[in-house]
Amino acid sequence: MDVLIHLFVALHVVGIAALLGGFLTQLKAMGRGDARFVPAMLHGALTMLVTGAVLVGLNQADDHPVNNIKIGLKLALLVVVLGLVYVKRDDEKVDRNLFGLVGLFTTANIFIAVLWT
Numbered sequence: 001m002d003v004l005i006h007l008f009v010a011l012h013v014v015g016i017a018a019l020l021g022g023f024l025t026q027l028k029a030m031g032r033g034d035a036r037f038v039p040a041m042l043h044g045a046l047t048m049l050v051t052g053a054v055l056v057g058l059n060q061a062d063d064h065p066v067n068n069i070k071i072g073l074k075l076a077l078l079v080v081v082l083g084l085v086y087v088k089r090d091d092e093k094v095d096r097n098l099f100g101l102v103g104l105f106t107t108a109n110i111f112i113a114v115l116w117t
Helices: 002-025 027-032 039-061 068-087 096-115
Strands: none
Touching (some): 002 027, 002 039, 027 096, 039 068
């Protein structure tokens, strides 16, 4: 079971990398006001959602403690990010405040995962 959990953690990190990487590639465009949500950001957020749900289930099935408040907060941030990216995915330009919010929530999600023990 530990190998399976580690596999899904790795996939979860790949999702985070896609979402945050997509954000970082658009920073220069954000400064000009031309930023847009790239497909990697949507795919990364969806990967995070699916692998995160699987990880919670696997950890509960293996009798590992799961902090439901932490998971709930991470899920709430991810749902906002996923909603924004999904709704605005076809827009040529995204408001810099919305774009910055996605980056902020993604970074907050990472810090919550790493620092909240």
